[in-house]
Amino acid sequence: MAHRNSVVHVAVGVVRDAAGRILIAQRAQHAHQGGLWEFPGGKLEPGEPVLQALVRELREEVGIRVAAAEPLIKIHHDYGDRRVLLDVWNVNSFSGEARPCEGQAMQWVNAGQLSDFAFPAANLPIIAAARLPAYYAILEGPDAESIMTNCQRIIDNGVKLLQFRAKALAASDKQNVLEQVLQQCRQHAVEVLVNADLDLDISQAQGLHLSSRALLRLDRRPAGMRWVAASCHNAVELQHALAIGADFAVLAPVMPTASHPDTPPLGWQRFSELLESANLPVFALGGLGRQDLALAQTAGAQGIAGISAFLV
Ligand SMILES: Nc1nc2c([nH]c(=O)n2[C@H]2C[C@H](O)[C@@H](COP(=O)(O)OP(=O)(O)OP(=O)(O)O)O2)c(=O)[nH]1
């Protein structure tokens, strides 16, 4: 029995096959959170490094040999009868065929199907993280033509998630340009979140992106949206994003950036500290490029967000 005040550190794997399907299993009825679905994994043994525990647990529970894993997200959760730290890793590289070694029910599912299964409460942000890509592009430009050119460049760079910000556009052009962007993105299966400050009809978009000011004005998640995201700069804003039920946040600026020359950058150390208690997928923004992805993930990020990062 775990001591009431100790935190149970758990290594968890989001295992993906070549087709991009994710492996889930059902927890034994008598176990903690029994009967619910989970990503395979288990408790670290005393003194055991987390990656070693991940490799051991995935071998014991589903019979695969992990070849490589990258950090996805860390979740702190208090179940009342137990406090856990879920240390979640992406596993895209493994050998052997997954099988239910402990007699548990097991399935490969598409990321979009994850919400059809009952998971423990702590898993909500893990499911968001598993569904989200590693890049989030912010679409800006001085006029309609440059916005459409930038949109195409972002798509050509393989980005699948985009925020329509377009702050500099004339108010009368915004709705029209948004519609063109939505059409272009739809053809390439790119999801679009619209910045809430633009005050547009977003019924055809996949989500809403809240500026930090818009975030702090809300006390609940806007209804009817597939994705709700928020721009954050500090712990208070991150906490508020979590409290209203946002799916993910963008935390900025990590590095010095030309667009906000007067804002002191957080740096990776502070960024990483803020993520320790975020319990949400968080993209790193500010002075970064696609080449910073591994660094960002090591600091606990979902990935990289940027304006110019995806135009080159
Ligand atoms: N593996 C896993 N555990 C999760 C998830 N979500 C979640 O809240 N948990 C919790 C439930 C448990 O309290 C804890 C995992 O412990 P566990 O019972 O699986 O540990 P274990 O595999 O070492 O099992 P055992 O040897 O103690 O039987 O983390 C998840 O997605 N995967």
Ligand SMILES: [Mg+2]
């Ligand atoms: Mg387990």
